[in-house]
Amino acid sequence: MKNLLHHIKYPEDLRKLNLDELPKLAKELREFIIDIVATKEGHLGASLGVVELTIALHYLFDTPNDILVWDVGHQAYGHKILTGRKDIFHTNRQFGGIAGFPAIKESAFDAFGVGHSSTSISAVLGMAIASNLKGERDKHHIAVIGDASIASGMAFEALNHAGVSKANILIILNDNAIGIDPSVGALKEYLTKVKTDKRLAVQNNIIKALNFDYSGPIDGHDLPKLINELNRLKTIKGPKFLHVITKKGKGLQKAEEDQVTYHSPGKFDKISGERIIKNEEGFTKYQDVFGKTIVELARENKDIVAITPAMLTGSSLKYMLQEYPNRTFDVGIAEQHAVTLAAGFATQGLVPFCAIYSTFLQRAYDQVIHDVALQNLPVIFCIDRAGLVGEDGATHHGVFDIAYLRAIPNLIIVSPRNEIELRNILYTAQLGLENPIAIRYPRGYGKIKEWNTPFQKIEIGKGEQLKEGNSLAILSVGTLSNLVSEAIQLATNSDEIAHFDMRFVKPLDEQLLHKILKKYKRIITVEDGTVKGGFGSAILEFISEHKYKNEVELLGVPDEFIEHGSMKDLLKKVSLDLNGLSSFIQKKRH
């Protein structure tokens, strides 16, 4: 029997198929995704869940003239494969390869760049209103958004606007009842009820109440039903909403059974689905150092509460939830709410740990300033995935936090060098600080096996000298300091080089800095965030303020968006790998 997928490069090829051939194509597309993600890794479950929807949309609509935006975009592998990227799909998320999320510059079919959730309705609405203004009345504008993503503030704001806009948009809610972790909240409860009680969908429908033409819920794996309904919706003008029920991980048994793990499972056996787990030789992920330490602290300190905006597993707050369900709050994809909720807790004497990935905290910048720092509330921000994150790429690198947080008065910013320091600063923070604190740590594994040491208090604003030397001083922050230590060892005459782990980006260790700047004419700063406005900039400001005349070179992430790739490739690209650092230090030695 002929392979249908083999003959499809673009949707125009897909549109030549008969309707009854589409289920076979769906099977082939699933196998293709599984085949490649099994060895190349990536977001599996979400893409498997929307195979039929992807085929139906490209079959019926005139993409890319009709606009299709995938929310988050982690479910768009099928879309990429059917829109000219089948032959390069094996490069997905790899250095120099295609991105793991839709990106405007990659394809005309990627109508909008995504990666952070809940942007699709706003973007599509903007496009639809633009079409109206341009007189393009027959164009379709479609957003596909998941049940976790639609519960976010941005999506609600867009629905509120779209409902009175008369714009020709179709919002497809891909409801699989799970985000990365099971979906939460009142909206999730409503969606669950609508699925079982059809009367609710008719009589008490919150989407209809917002002026949308609502249809559903329908089975998103039933191609004939999907095609019928989408065909009907094509003829209706104005804001429309289709509620589709799918299963995350559909087609791979293991992925259906363990949807959390198979959101992004790493390598796995494509037949059995069994994961191929990397042996990390007893090392621990930073997220787990955080997740396990907070439980230890919470046992002693009953005021501790923990908050995550939809990253229960990713942040390892799942451990806290297991032991203290009443003191752990997964608020869904709601970074802004998470921060202000933490502020509210702090006003009442609780000790809130607000765990947010660096890249997602960008969403809650005003809340950090207005609700936390301005009122000097001692919220403890645990900023995970700080620095480059690898294959997720430009949308997810946590490289801006030092620069965007450093400008905020009252906020302490600390970048621990290793697991033990992370643990100790978590301990210190809950003892009772007078300020909010941002504790930033990276994605992935640490290097210390025995990190579970007795707690020690860290003095706020104190750096540490790691190595003596007379001619050049290197000032670093964060886990990159370990690589700097190795790089110094590689330099000839490493004896001349002094190394300081400044630890705190704010407040800077002024006493130590005065000593350094008086002794060393030449300084190098090293950080895993943007050079512009980062830790190095803070040192330059200090030098200028105190009228020192030192020569300073800043090393960090350059002023450009860094694409996706392995950490090894990316660190090499920005010269923050061992080679890059050591040759830089070598050059500056004289």
Ligand SMILES: Cc1ncc(C[n+]2csc(CCOP(=O)(O)OP(=O)(O)O)c2C)c(N)n1
């Ligand atoms: C602003 C933001 N916060 C958190 C995330 C992390 N994240 C990526 S996918 C996802 C869950 C999305 O769930 P849903 O919208 O239901 O889509 P599904 O994975 O079920 O297809 C989350 C929380 C993100 N991408 N953006």
Ligand SMILES: CC(=O)[C@@H](O)[C@H](O)COP(=O)(O)O
């Ligand atoms: C799509 C998305 O935003 C998340 O799935 C993200 O990729 C998770 O990142 P980690 O793998 O670092 O938890």
Ligand SMILES: [Mg+2]
């Ligand atoms: Mg979902």
